[in-house]
Amino acid sequence: SSLLFGAQAPTSVRASSRGSCQPFGASDRLGAALAMASVSDTSSGRSFSEEAAASDGEEVAHGAHSREKPAEHTARSPKVVQEKCIHKALPPTKLARVMLIALFATIGSTLFGLDIGYIGPIIESDSFKRDVSHIDGGGSIPPGTEGLIVSLFSIGAIVTAFPLISSYFIDGWGRKVSIMVGSFVFIVGSIIQATAWGSTQLLVGRFVAGMSMGLLSSVIVLYQSELAPPNLRGALSTLYQLGITFGILLAAFIDEFIVEREEGWRVVMGIICAPALMLIVGMIFLPRSPRWLVQKGRRADALKVLLSIRSEKTAVAEEEEIFQ
Numbered sequence: 001s002s003l004l005f006g007a008q009a010p011t012s013v014r015a016s017s018r019g020s021c022q023p024f025g026a027s028d029r030l031g032a033a034l035a036m037a038s039v040s041d042t043s044s045g046r047s048f049s050e051e052a053a054a055s056d057g058e059e060v061a062h063g064a065h066s067r068e069k070p071a072e073h074t075a076r077s078p079k080v081v082q083e084k085c086i087h088k089a090l091p092p093t094k095l096a097r098v099m100l101i102a103l104f105a106t107i108g109s110t111l112f113g114l115d116i117g118y119i120g121p122i123i124e125s126d127s128f129k130r131d132v133s134h135i136d137g138g139g140s141i142p143p144g145t146e147g148l149i150v151s152l153f154s155i156g157a158i159v160t161a162f163p164l165i166s167s168y169f170i171d172g173w174g175r176k177v178s179i180m181v182g183s184f185v186f187i188v189g190s191i192i193q194a195t196a197w198g199s200t201q202l203l204v205g206r207f208v209a210g211m212s213m214g215l216l217s218s219v220i221v222l223y224q225s226e227l228a229p230p231n232l233r234g235a236l237s238t239l240y241q242l243g244i245t246f247g248i249l250l251a252a253f254i255d256e257f258i259v260e261r262e263e264g265w266r267v268v269m270g271i272i273c274a275p276a277l278m279l280i281v282g283m284i285f286l287p288r289s290p291r292w293l294v295q296k297g298r299r300a301d302a303l304k305v306l307l308s309i310r311s312e313k314t315a316v317a318e319e320e321e322i323f324q
Contacts, residue, residue, distance in 0.1 A: 090229055091311055098309050101286055102224040102236040106243035107279045108179055108216040111186055113247020114272045115209060119150060121255040122265040131263065132202050145199055152203055156189075156210025157217065166218040175223040175289040178215060183276040183283075186212035190276075194269035212276075226289040227309060294322045 090098065122128050123146055129135040133145065141149075160166060169178040189209030196202040221240045228236040254271060258264045287309070293302035299319065306315035 090309075090314075094309050094311070098228055098232070099236065101227055101309075102239055104279075104282055104286065105179065105220050105224055106239040107275050107282075108182065108220045109240045109243030110247040110250070111183070111272070111276055111279075112213050112217065113244040113249075114251045114275070115153060115213065115247075116244070117248035117251025118255055118259075118268055118272065119153070121259050122268065123149060125259050125265055127261075127263050128265045131265075132196055132199055134198075148203055149199075149206055152206040153210035153213070156207040156212075157214035158210075160211045160214030161218050162214075166215060169215060170219050170222065171292075171295075174292050175219050175226065176283055176286065178219040179223060180280050180283050182212045182216035182219065183279040184212075185209075185215070186276045187273045187280075190269045190273045194266045223289055226291045227287070227305075229310070229314075290319065291322050294319065299323060 089095075123141060126138070129139065129141060133141045135141065169181060173181065186209055189205050189207075189212060192205030192208055193202055194205075196205060221237050224239065225233045225237050251272075254268055258267050258271075261267070287305040288301070290302040290305045293299070293305065302322070303315060303319045306319055309315075310318060
C-alpha cells in the first residue's frame with residue numbers, strides 16, 4: 001500500500017556495474033552516465049597509459065586481428081536495462097491480483113454466454129408464448145418473429161461493436177467505465193424484456209441487450225491484456241472465451257429448473273441481471289488501464305496502477321515504455 005499511495009515515481013532506470021535495475025531521478029543521470037563510461041575505461045584495473053601500451057603490444061603480436069576485436073567492457077544503455085526489468089517475474093501477491101482482475105472482468109463475457117444459452121428454451125416455453133405472442137393451446141411462434149427475437153440481439157451487438165462507436169466509449173470514457181456502461185445497458189435490456197407483454201417490447205429489449213454485448217466484447221479483452229504482464233497476456237485474454245462457454249452452461253441449468261414454471265421466463269431474465277450488477281459494483285474498485293491513463297496524460301496515475309500490479313522497477317520501466 002505504501003508503494004501505491006505514498007511513493008514518488010522514479011523517472012528512469014540505470015545499470016549498476018553488476019547489471020541490476022535501479023530507479024534514479026533526473027539529477028543523477030549525468031553522474032550515472034559518467035560512471036557508466038568509466039566502467040569501460042577502468043574495469044581492467046589498469047591506467048590509461050597501461051591500456052595503450054598493452055594495446056600496442058597486442059597489435060604487434062596479433063596484427064589486424066586485435067584491431068578488429070570489439071571491446072569487452074561496454075556500458076549497457078538504459079533502454080536495454082528497462083527491457084530486462086519488464087520481463088522480471090511478478091511477486092506472488094501482485095501476480096494473484098492481476099489474475100483476479102482478469103477473472104473478474106470475465107463476468108462480462110459470461111453475460112454473453114447467458115444470453116446465448118437462455119433464449120432458445122424460453123421461446124419454446126408455453127408461458128412465454130402466451131404472455132408475449134398471445135398463443136394458447138400449444139401453438140408455435142411465427143418463424144419470422146422467432147427469427148427476429150434471436151437475430152436482433154446480434155444486430156444490436158454489431159452496432160456498438162462498430163469501430164467508430166466502440167472507440168468513442170473505449171478511448172473516450174476508458175476501458176473501466178466502458179465495462180460498467182455495457183453492464184448497465186445489459187440490465188436495461190433485460191428489464192425491458194422481462195416486463196414485455198408483446199412482441200414489440202421484447203424485440204426492443206433484445207436489441208438493447210445486444211448493444212451491451214457489442215461494447216463488452218470490444219473492451220473486456222483489451223482491459224485484460226493491458227493490465228496483464230507480457231508473459232501472461234495471451235493466457236489471461238483467453239478467459240473471455242471461457243466466460244462465454246461458462247455462461248452458456250449456466251443458462252442451461254437455469255432454464256432446466258425455472259423456465260417451465262408459470263412466468264418462469266421472466267424470472268430467468270431477472271436472474272441474469274445479477275452478474276451484470278455484480279460487474280458494475282466490482283469495477284468501481286478495480287484500476288483503470290495504465291495505457292489509457294498515459295494516453296490521457298495522467299502518467300502519475302498510470303504509475304500508481306502499475307505499482308499495484310508490478311514490482312517497482314518493472315512498473316517504472318513499463319510506464320516509460322508506454323509513454324514512448
